[in-house]
């Protein structure tokens with residue numbers, strides 16, 4: 001398996017992965033072309049795991065960066081359903097952390113989703129948001145300082 005920066009050609013596969021990983025999602029439940037259009041401007045900030053084909057990916061967004069502080073977010077992390085629980089998600093997060101390099105990393109995870117996955121990687125809960133992605137849903141803010 002290789003982890004590398006995403007290319008335009010990866011977006012169809014990645015859109016398919018997001019559509020099956022996030023069935024209830026404002027963007028990813030739209031049709032494939034709309035998902036590709038949403039992802040295209042984010043290409044520069046996207047990494048993918050590849051094993052003959054794209055099997056997972058995520059987006060790295062740095063929101064604040066100056067000499068004393070850096071705040072980044074890992075967003076839209078997903079692994080193809082048939083490739084989950086094989087360490088791919090862990091490798092994607094580790095590579096994202098390597099690219100980010102320093103500072104604070106934040107992830108937002110809906111309650112009942114992959115919170116345990118991030119805890120195992122050293123992320124701890126720092127807050128909770130209500131009605132964030134969907135009404136009546138709590139999203140936990142998890143963070144890690146690297």
Ligand SMILES: CC(C)(COP(=O)(O)OP(=O)(O)OC[C@H]1O[C@@H](n2cnc3c(N)ncnc32)[C@H](O)[C@@H]1OP(=O)(O)O)[C@@H](O)C(=O)NCCC(=O)NCCS
Pocket residue numbers: 021022075076077078079080083084085086087088089090091108109110113114115116117118120
């Ligand atoms: C969450 C996700 C990215 C994890 O990737 P993965 O490749 O399946 O995870 P790994 O194989 O690296 O798992 C590492 C550890 O986390 C645990 N884990 C993985 N997914 C988990 C989940 N959804 N809930 C709880 N624990 C989870 C694994 O059991 C494993 O534990 P172990 O090391 O003790 O065996 C993947 O399951 C996925 O795409 N899920 C659907 C989308 C999603 O929930 N994305 C994250 C929220 S933004």
